[in-house]
Every structure is written in C-alpha cells, then in structure tokens.
Amino acid sequence: MTNTGEREPITLDQQYALTTAATRLAGDFEGTFGQETIERFLHTSYDQFAGRAVVANFLPLLAERFARQRLTALARVEGRSHDGRPTVLFLCVHNAGRSQMALGFFQHHAGDDAVAWSGGSEPGERINPVAVAAMTERGIDISGEFPKPWTDEIVKAADVVVTMGCGDACPVFPGKRYEDWTLDDPAGQDLADVRPIRDEIERRVLTLLDEVGVRAR
Numbered sequence: 001m002t003n004t005g006e007r008e009p010i011t012l013d014q015q016y017a018l019t020t021a022a023t024r025l026a027g028d029f030e031g032t033f034g035q036e037t038i039e040r041f042l043h044t045s046y047d048q049f050a051g052r053a054v055v056a057n058f059l060p061l062l063a064e065r066f067a068r069q070r071l072t073a074l075a076r077v078e079g080r081s082h083d084g085r086p087t088v089l090f091l092c093v094h095n096a097g098r099s100q101m102a103l104g105f106f107q108h109h110a111g112d113d114a115v116a117w118s119g120g121s122e123p124g125e126r127i128n129p130v131a132v133a134a135m136t137e138r139g140i141d142i143s144g145e146f147p148k149p150w151t152d153e154i155v156k157a158a159d160v161v162v163t164m165g166c167g168d169a170c171p172v173f174p175g176k177r178y179e180d181w182t183l184d185d186p187a188g189q190d191l192a193d194v195r196p197i198r199d200e201i202e203r204r205v206l207t208l209l210d211e212v213g214v215r216a217r
Contacts, residue, residue, distance in 0.1 A: 017060035073157035095120025119150030121169035
C-alpha cells in the first residue's frame with residue numbers, strides 16, 4: 001500500500017480478517033466490554049494504520065493488536081480490570097527507535113512482573129532496522145513490533161510515562177508521573193553510533209524497574 005493520504009477500500013479478505021479479529025477480541029474481553037465497543041476500537045485502530053505505508057494484508061493484524069492494547073488500557077482506566085502490575089509507557093516521535101528499544105529492554109528484564117507499551121507522536125512506517133540490529137546483538141528481538149500512535153486511554157492507564165524527544169507533542173495529564181529521557185535519535189545513524197544509545201537506554205530502564213519495585217531478571 002502506498003501512502004496517498006487517503007484510505008484505500010477494505011477488501012473482502014480484510015473484512016473477513018477484521019470480523020475474525022472482532023470475534024477473538026470479544027472472547028478475550030467477555031464480561032468487560034460489549035461487541036459495539038470492541039468493534040469501534042478495532043475499526044478506529046484500523047484507521048490509524050490504513051493511511052500509512054504498511055503492507056495491506058497486515059492491517060487487520062496490526063489493528064487487532066493495537067485494539068487489544070487499547071481495550072486493556074481502557075479496562076484499567078475504568079476500574080474494570082487491574083492486576084496490580086506497574087505499567088510504563090515509552091513515547092518518542094516516530095516510535096521506531098528509542099521507544100522501541102526501551103520497550104524491548106523493559107519487557108526482557110521485567111518479564112511478566114510489569115507491563116510496557118510504546119507509541120509515537122508521528123509514527124513512522126517501520127521499525128528502524130539499525131535499532132533492530134542493535135537489540136539483536138543483546139539477544140532481544142524487536143522486529144515484530146510496529147510504530148503506533150498513543151491514545152488517551154493508553155496514557156491514562158500508565159503509571160509512568162517516559163518521553164524521548166517528542167516535546168510539546170507528548171501528552172500531558174495531571175497527576176501522571178513523567179520522565180523525560182534526553183537521548184540521541186538513532187534515525188540515520190549507523191550501528192556503531194546506535195550502540196551507546198542502546199546501552200544508555202538499558203541503564204535507564206534498569207533504574208526505572210528498580211524505582212517501580214520490579215526486580216530485573
């Protein structure tokens with residue numbers, strides 16, 4: 001799919017995939033959200049990616065993954081579900097480098113003891129391949145992640161919001177704990193230049209885990 005600024009028509013295969021995704025989400029959130037809410041979140045999530053240059057066949061899958069994250073966040077915000085685990089949101093501009101590496105390290109070191117999400121003020125088209133390579137050197141695979149925006153329910157559900165270079169575009173909600181990490185942007189840099197950024201991100205993630213009471217694995 002090319003980025004023309006307009007949403008291309010949904011094909012029959014995509015319609016079927018979205019219907020199947022709605023069924024799965026309805027099962028996952030049974031007793032928490034009704035079908036109407038689930039379908040609304042699924043289709044608005046689809047719209048977030050439909051206008052950008054991503055492979056059309058993957059759009060329903062991306063929409064389902066993002067809708068699941070948003071519904072999980074909304075359930076927490078509305079008090080419908082809360083497992084007590086700390087939740088951290090990493091934000092940068094394109095959600096293609098710094099915030100994705102932070103997410104990878106956080107998930108790697110926290111395991112199932114905490115929740116982490118990431119987003120961007122201007123999501124890119126794909127994860128920075130140099131960031132992927134840098135994380136692969138540390139045995140962490142972030143190639144399956146994808147740039148995505150932040151939404152109000154995701155920000156509100158987070159205990160800590162870590163911003164990295166998105167400035168005034170980053171969301172601000174009263175009473176939320178914010179940290180601003182000043183880090184070089186890996187975009188356009190080679191692997192040798194990205195390694196120090198990666199290592200500094202890991203150091204900060206380990207400090208953050210200690211601050212939220214999660215023992216790093």
